[in-house]
Amino acid sequence: MACRGTAGDGHRASATPSRVSPGSLSTCRTHAHNICMVSDFFYPNMGGVESHIYQLSQCLIERGHKVIIVTHAYGNRKGIRYLTNGLKVYYLPLKVMYNQSTATTLFHSLPLLRYIFVRERVTIIHSHSSFSAMAHDALFHAKTMGLQTVFTDHSLFGFADVSSVLTNKLLTVSLCDTNHIICVSYTSKENTVLRAALNPEIVSVIPNAVDPTDFTPDPFRRHDSITIVVVSRLVYRKDILETKKSTKMKTKISGIDLLSGIIPELCQKYPDLNFIIGGEGPKRIILEEVRERYQLHDRVRLLGALEHKDVRDVLVQGHIFLNTSLTEAFCMAIVEAASCGLQIVSTRVGGIPEVLPEDLIILCEPSVKSLCEGLEKAVLQLKSGTLLAPENIHNIVKTFYTWRNVAERTEKVYDRVSMEAVLPMDKRLDRLISHCGPVTGYIFALLAVFSFLFLVFLRWMTPDSIIDVAVDATGPQGAWTNNYSHSKREGENSEISKTSLPGYLNCNCQCCTGRYVETHCSTLLLTLILK
Structure with missing residues (x-):
């Protein structure tokens, strides 16, 4: 893990001004924030967004901020869970519509999210991923409640197909009155600014990161033969349109289609070259057909789905890492592979040229011919011994x-946002109508009014003042931390048991006497929320 600080060690972020590069973020004093990360994508689901949210949250906790995560339920993982350093995760009982993204009506999630925001005393809502309906819901409701909002865009989108047009219009609505936007590369920033018609001054670039202690090289585990490693989701999402000259028809191709053309060509040319491919998805059948057609069972290994903890053990077996993605905002996979000591060969798309210096990566055009030439160049360098150790x-x-650098830069965004004013309802409606067009603008302005009226009704039914304040995983006054003095803890335990404590602490389990958190307390808290 990138950040291993203790949540209750009393450490708070430094209050001294930090130097910021010109044109990025204004310098301001740092103070503790109550942050809520919201996304449909979080553990136990695996991916770059999930890892980003977890690692960033851990480092923000280390810097003295309070962080909670809100996502939807995954199977039996429902209710509230506590992760390392007291990181609290709400798994809400919301239905998944498609590809782990929840269905949205903008209103069904308001009671739950409002209760969480009030109970946890959240001051900043940080949503992640354009694909997440819950992230857009949280932004919409947070503005209605007068909270500060931040959005991180992890992906690149086109402008031509129907899916991109609809997603871009939704993004325009969500971001037109969001306080600040974060992108993971400068290419991603340009893409997001164009898609959502944003002012570039409210968009910052903060890249992803990798914990180098989790991805260390091990040359002794490399195979004697030249081994090319591919770790990817074998899916159809990242594709481009290719025009065939013979039929003049446009067909979609994906990165896996490129890989299926590379494998037989290189295996025929280099008898001592093998492939290791990790990942699962609907495009795996193409690779299995190639392996069967060319009788490459002993030279092409398909490992299937990989746990994140197993990725390093696969990477260190190879010499070259191949990335055939056709759209990437910031490719974490190539950074992980480079950290394991592999030479990188990748397509020159999206934000990939910004990620690594030229001596660590060979960039190719997204075609079978160009990628084969890049791989042959890497093979020749490997055989001649000119590659770096x-x-x-x-x-x-x-x-x-x-991740600590990412957290520090994100902290500056929070500091800037915390000093900004949230648009009042009348100005928010004007912004929606003027920024989103005459049709979409009026529709979402009407939804914003309905959302506000629904919020007024909820506040009448359950006023904010009677909602209990949630006790952090560190306990009352840090009573559950290791550095809390034993004598002080024993002296206050009796007072805690006699006092009407907020919410789920009004029970007799061991966690409420200052020892540790029990899972049934989390169940009680979820019951209160659902009421």
């Missing part, structure tokens, strides 16, 4: 992207 590559990469 794995340990040297690791030492270079580990200084590029760290």
